[in-house]
Amino acid sequence: MRAGVAGGVLSTLAVGAAAGSANAAEPVTQTIELPTLTADLSATVAESAAATQQAAADYELLAERDAAAAKAAKQAKADLADAKKKAEAKKKAEAERRAAAEAAASRAAERTTLNTSASSSSETDVPAPASGNVGTVISFLKAQVGDAYVMGASGPDSWDCSSLVQAAFKQVGVDLPRVSQDQSTVGTDVPLSDIQVGDILYWGGKGSAYHTGVYIGGGQYLDAANPGKGVVIQDLSGYPASGAVRVL
Numbered sequence: 553m554r555a556g557v558a559g560g561v562l563s564t565l566a567v568g569a570a571a572g573s574a575n576a577a578e579p580v581t582q583t584i585e586l587p588t589l590t591a592d593l594s595a596t597v598a599e600s601a602a603a604t605q606q607a608a609a610d611y612e613l614l615a616e617r618d619a620a621a622a623k624a625a626k627q628a629k630a631d632l633a634d635a636k637k638k639a640e641a642k643k644k645a646e647a648e649r650r651a652a653a654e655a656a657a658s659r660a661a662e663r664t665t666l667n668t669s670a671s672s673s674s675e676t677d678v679p680a681p682a683s684g685n686v687g688t689v690i691s692f693l694k695a696q697v698g699d700a701y702v703m704g705a706s707g708p709d710s711w712d713c714s715s716l717v718q719a720a721f722k723q724v725g726v727d728l729p730r731v732s733q734d735q736s737t738v739g740t741d742v743p744l745s746d747i748q749v750g751d752i753l754y755w756g757g758k759g760s761a762y763h764t765g766v767y768i769g770g771g772q773y774l775d776a777a778n779p780g781k782g783v784v785i786q787d788l789s790g791y792p793a794s795g796a797v798r799v800l
Contacts, residue, residue: 554566580705606762636673685724685800686750692720693766693774699783711776717752717764725797736761739799744792767796 696716698708706715714732721728729735738753747753749769754761765775768785773793776783 587615623796686722689720689750689766689800690768690774692723693768694785696776696783697774697785699776701779701782703779713765713776716783717766720766721799724800728799732756732761732764733759736765736795736797739797742796742798744796747796748798751796751798753788753796755791755794758795763796765793 617706693716696707696711698713701712702710703712705711707719711719714730714735716726716728718734728738734753735752736756736758739752741758742748742751747767749767751767753765753767753773753775755763763775765773765786767773767788771788772785773788774783774785777786
């Protein structure tokens with residue numbers, strides 16, 4: 553009986569062992585299915601990577617658009633500021649042009665008055681010779697009263713001392729040198745005690761004069777004085793000349 557029991561037990565163990573072996577072999581069957589799972593996972597990973605790459609590209613494009621928009625806004629702001637600046641400059645230039653036009657009109661009116669006065673008093677104030685050359689010179693000079701003094705300028709609305717003298721005598725066909733030094737050496741020397749209307753006065757040494765003007769009678773002379781005064785009539789007693797020359 554024991555032998556039978558033992559045999560039965562051994563048979564049961566054998567069957568169990570066989571079953572265990574069979575069960576132990578099942579993982580091999582599962583391992584065969586892994587390649588299919590791995591391929592699916594690779595596809596999923598690839599899709600995920602593609603999606604990530606597309607998202608990155610989208611973000612990069614969005615960033616570029618934002619940067620472009622910011623740059624455009626900055627440029628638009630700069631263009632607006634530049635346009636305002638140009639508009640202000642144009643407005644200022646227009647205001648200056650109008651002021652200059654008004655000043656020119658005022659000077660023209662003054663010249664008309666001066667010319668009228670010079671014409672009416674030429675017989676008493678300007679003892680001109682028969683040719684009328686001296687009277688023409690003085691009339692021209694008086695018409696420039698009020699013009700500006702600008703070093704190196706030669707008219708028609710601004711002068712320096714020698715260019716004004718040169719232009720006045722050119723009206724009667726007398727060609728004078730351009731600078732004061734040379735103007736003091738032309739014509740005939742005249743003592744200051746014997747000067748006449750139309751004589752050229754100079755300040756400084758003969759040949760090295762630094763200023764010239766024209767005697768207009770009555771102890772007065774007319775010159776382009778300086779930037780502060782412009783073209784004016786002055787008393788000779790206030791600024792005595794150094795010498796005089798006569799070309800007419």
